[in-house]
Amino acid sequence: MSSDPYAASTYRDALMRCAECPHDGACRAWLDKTVTSEAAPDYCRNRQMLDRLRLRDDEAV
Template identity: 45%
Template sequence: MSLLDYLLSVDLRTTLMGRMMQTMGVDRQLKTVPDHIAVINRAADRCRSCGHQAECSTWLDSHEQADVPPDYCRNADLIARLRHAAGLR
């Protein structure tokens, strides 16, 4: 894998994370948590280490909004906590 391929892969995964947070309705809530930059960086790291990019992209394409992420989402716990803090079920 070339450096460019790696960088494109990292960018895709980070984009998927942002889309997932929007789909789950927690993108604004994520920006309000204490030390949100560190929380976002850890969430991005979990997303970047995931091997389900194609599945995630397909899932996101078929869901404008959702209450729960797919089972393979490595940020499911974070999303659940953010949804709870935002008063979402």
């Protein structure tokens, strides 16, 4: 379980940004062909959040 008290709302907000995104076809195609990536596509509404999570994880190692 996350020690972040805002984890649930952050996750919910990310899901809502995805659900409302006009790039669902491009995103699905990117996800289907991408195993790992340094960053989400430029059009991704969650890119900044995903970058912060990646940086946090890199710092924890």
